[in-house]
Amino acid sequence: MSGGNGKSDGGAPPDHGDWRDGDRPRDPLDAVPDALDPPAWAGESPHDAIFTSPELWGGEAEVRDNAYGPPIPSRFPDIESVAGEVRELERRVRARLTPVFPLEVRRNPPLRSILRRYRQFAMRDRSAVVDEMGRDPVYASRFEPALDFLYRRYFRTRCQGVEHVPMAGRAILVANHSGALPYDALMLMRAVEREHPAHRQVRPLLEDEVFHFPYLGTFLNRLGGVRACPENAEKLLEEEQLVAVFPEGIQGIGKLYRERYRLQRFGRGGFVKLALRTGSPIIPVAVVGAEEATPMLAKITWLARLLGLPHLPVTPLFPLLGPAGLLPLPSKWLVRFGEPIDLGAQAGAGDAEDRLLVARLADSVRTKVQDMIGDLLSQRGSSAFT
Amino acid sequence: MVAITGACTYLGTELIKLLEVDQRYQRVLALDIRRPDLPADLIKTEHHTVDLTVPTVGSQLAALLRGVDTVIHGAFLSFPTHAASWAHELEDVGTMHVLDACAQAAPARLMLLSTTMVYGASAGNPNWLSETAPLRGLPGSRYVTDKVRAEVQVARHAEEHPETAVAVLRFAPLLGPTVTNYVTRFFSRPLVPVLMGHDPLLQFVHESDAVQALKRAVDRDVSGAFNIVGNGVLPYSTVLALMGRVPVPMPHFVARRLYRALWATQIAATPPTFLDFLRYLCVADGSRAERLLGFRPRYDVQRAIQDFAGLTPEDEPDIARAQG
Numbered sequence: 143m144s145g146g147n148g149k150s151d152g153g154a155p156p157d158h159g160d161w162r163d164g165d166r167p168r169d170p171l172d173a174v175p176d177a178l179d180p181p182a183w184a185g186e187s188p189h190d191a192i193f194t195s196p197e198l199w200g201g202e203a204e205v206r207d208n209a210y211g212p213p214i215p216s217r218f219p220d221i222e223s224v225a226g227e228v229r230e231l232e233r234r235v236r237a238r239l240t241p242v243f244p245l246e247v248r249r250n251p252p253l254r255s256i257l258r259r260y261r262q263f264a265m266r267d268r269s270a271v272v273d274e275m276g277r278d279p280v281y282a283s284r285f286e287p288a289l290d291f292l293y294r295r296y297f298r299t300r301c302q303g304v305e306h307v308p309m310a311g312r313a314i315l316v317a318n319h320s321g322a323l324p325y326d327a328l329m330l331m332r333a334v335e336r337e338h339p340a341h342r343q344v345r346p347l348l349e350d351e352v353f354h355f356p357y358l359g360t361f362l363n364r365l366g367g368v369r370a371c372p373e374n375a376e377k378l379l380e381e382e383q384l385v386a387v388f389p390e391g392i393q394g395i396g397k398l399y400r401e402r403y404r405l406q407r408f409g410r411g412g413f414v415k416l417a418l419r420t421g422s423p424i425i426p427v428a429v430v431g432a433e434e435a436t437p438m439l440a441k442i443t444w445l446a447r448l449l450g451l452p453h454l455p456v457t458p459l460f461p462l463l464g465p466a467g468l469l470p471l472p473s474k475w476l477v478r479f480g481e482p483i484d485l486g487a488q489a490g491a492g493d494a495e496d497r498l499l500v501a502r503l504a505d506s507v508r509t510k511v512q513d514m515i516g517d518l519l520s521q522r523g524s525s526a527f528t
Numbered sequence: 529m530v531a532i533t534g535a536c537t538y539l540g541t542e543l544i545k546l547l548e549v550d551q552r553y554q555r556v557l558a559l560d561i562r563r564p565d566l567p568a569d570l571i572k573t574e575h576h577t578v579d580l581t582v583p584t585v586g587s588q589l590a591a592l593l594r595g596v597d598t599v600i601h602g603a604f605l606s607f608p609t610h611a612a613s614w615a616h617e618l619e620d621v622g623t624m625h626v627l628d629a630c631a632q633a634a635p636a637r638l639m640l641l642s643t644t645m646v647y648g649a650s651a652g653n654p655n656w657l658s659e660t661a662p663l664r665g666l667p668g669s670r671y672v673t674d675k676v677r678a679e680v681q682v683a684r685h686a687e688e689h690p691e692t693a694v695a696v697l698r699f700a701p702l703l704g705p706t707v708t709n710y711v712t713r714f715f716s717r718p719l720v721p722v723l724m725g726h727d728p729l730l731q732f733v734h735e736s737d738a739v740q741a742l743k744r745a746v747d748r749d750v751s752g753a754f755n756i757v758g759n760g761v762l763p764y765s766t767v768l769a770l771m772g773r774v775p776v777p778m779p780h781f782v783a784r785r786l787y788r789a790l791w792a793t794q795i796a797a798t799p800p801t802f803l804d805f806l807r808y809l810c811v812a813d814g815s816r817a818e819r820l821l822g823f824r825p826r827y828d829v830q831r832a833i834q835d836f837a838g839l840t841p842e843d844e845p846d847i848a849r850a851q852g
Contacts, residue, residue, distance in 0.1 A: 246838075247838075248836075248837060248838030249838035249840070250838075251838075257772045258772075258843060260772055260774070261769065261770070261772045261843070264768070264769030264772070265766075265769045265770070268763075268765070268766050268769065269766075270762075270766065270770060270830055271760065271762075271830065272729070272760075272761065272762060272763060272766070274655070274656070274760070274761060275655055276655070276729050276761065276763065278763070278766075350651060350652075354651050354808075355725075356724060356725020356726060357724075357725040358725075359725075359726075360725060360726065360727040360763075363727075364727075364763070368655065369654070369655065369809075371652075371654045372654075373654035373655070373656065373658075374654050374655050374656075377655070377656060
């Protein structure tokens with residue numbers, strides 16, 4: 143092979159990229175002069191036609207299939223068929239790993255009777271239909287006896303002024319929040335559902351720390367709780383439902399026993415804006431007894447931060463008795479509903495952006511709730527448990 | 529004349545079947561990398577091979593879209609893939625090509641087929657997300673991020689080209705007897721992960737409802753975003769119970785690691801970021817579509833689940849009996 147020829151052709155390396163499209167790669171040996179090529183000087187004389195015309199020269203011999211006997215099978219499999227087999231294998235593995243059964247297979251699953259039994263078992267205490275905020279009526283009715291027991295026998299709850307809750311139509315119940323666990327939300331729901339002549343359902347708005355708490359948030363959601371945000375509250379009120387808000391939020395259930403029944407700040411008055419925008423009356427509610435049911439003696443801040451909890455309470459029973467320590471003590475409970483406050487008389491929907499007005503209205507509601515708590519405490523007397 | 533990119537997707541193919549029998553439409557351009565699975569005797573529909581990942585597709589699209597009144601851009605993947613850069617080329621850059629071609633051809637209407645996943649599943653979501661909710665997406669998920677970026681591009685296009693009415697249809701996860709997507713793959717397994725203590729509400733739209741909604745949106749001259757969702761929601765655990773799938777509870781940090789490993793080894797078809805949908809709410813409010821499109825879903829979430837799982841009416845009394 144002459145060096146000059148190899149170099150001049152080496153500028154364009156053989157391109158194997160488009161093999162599969164049927165284009166054979168150019169053979170690099172084509173560039174090397176061989177016996178089949180006309181010599182370099184061909185064409186100088188008229189007699190040189192013998193080199194340039196294939197008829198005279200003969201050209202390349204045609205080799206027919208099987209001219210030399212049957213083809214010898216190669217020891218190496220054809221690269222294309224190997225690639226095809228690998229692709230097929232990969233497809234099968236993938237199909238097995240991510241099965242999407244066609245409908246006929248899904249209609250007749252193997253062990254169909256077992257599947258039916260399992261579905262029965264799995265659906266035993268849940269409803270196939272939940273309301274749009276996630277309340278499951280079957281699940282809620284399963285827990286009704288236990289909550290009734292807590293309400294009537296355990297806490298011996300006395301309910302006052304339930305007639306202030308309207309028979310129909312939207313309203314916002316504004317209550318104090320206390321105790322290490324949100325038992326007060328559950329008891330407020332029970333109070334209206336049992337004592338009110340229309341047996342209305344209350345939808346408590348839960349702060350994020352409670353709503354996203356594992357198990358607790360889900361449990362309260364199935365019973366009717368809703369994540370506290372303006373969109374949810376407005377949707378519920380527009381459907382003429384009763385909404386309970388705890389403006390103290392996580393500060394309310396995070397306060398220590400020695401600060402009991404001292405109302406914390408009422409947030410940024412979101413409930414007032416809500417009432418102004420939707421034109422709903424505000425019903426102040428005082429709940430007394432929750433502080434003694436789960437009295438928070440201390441908080442373990444560092445451990446709570448480690449576990450990602452809002453706070454880790456130390457009550458007389460928790461964490462001493464483990465999870466059983468989260469059960470409440472049998473304190474005596476009082477729930478009082480105050481007279482509805484119609485903000486529409488004092489301000490219009492456009493005033494929801496007036497921060498000073500909102501703060502003033504929120505403060506007046508806060509004072510009202512605090513006064514009612516004071517009344518109830520003096521009514522209850524010296525012992526919290528009788 | 530209607531042009532559909534992503535004609536091989538479920539919605540694209542079904543829409544072509546409906547347009548074919550509708551007198552109001554003369555021609556339908558089916559654009560995809562392969563021929564959609566359609567009967568051979570269609571007279572209005574013509575297929576053109578268009579690969580949105582090819583850099584020169586812009587001029588091809590511009591030539592094809594000349595004289596088209598309605599462009600429906602639906603060339604999106606229905607399940608996350610490991611070929612993330614290819615998916616990015618197809619969904620994000622491909623949307624750019626389509627929009628550039630639309631800017632030249634100036635069709636009267638442009639429609640984007642998106643999903644409600646663009647809202648993302650986060651702790652701050654209200655129970656019902658309206659169309660004005662921010663498109664948070666899923667941090668760390670390229671599948672969702674590409675769709676959010678496509679939406680952002682389309683929104684910008686709508687601002688710059690007021691002569692084109694731009695509508696965005698955000699579909700809840702499609703469920704039904706025939707459709708195949710990441711949801712049907714996830715629920716096809718007998719064992720399904722559950723994040724301990726978390727049980728968010730899930731939302732689906734029945735596949736035939738989704739097609740009807742799409743057809744309505746094509747028929748009507750509407751613009752803006754629409755959530756296309758089915759009736760009702762169900763907790764994740766109830767969905768599993770109705771389908772007869774066995775939940776495997778695990779803490780979410782375990783599930784995240786497990787799914788990271790399963791995804792990396794290509795055993796699971798669900799990336800770990802999707803576990804957020806099993807933890808937080810991502811439910812969209814379809815009232816705007818009902819108001820402006822007149823779309824009212826015929827099937828509720830229970831029916832979608834029944835149809836997907838292939839349950840027959842004789843399976844239903846069992847549940848009623850189980851609840852007493």
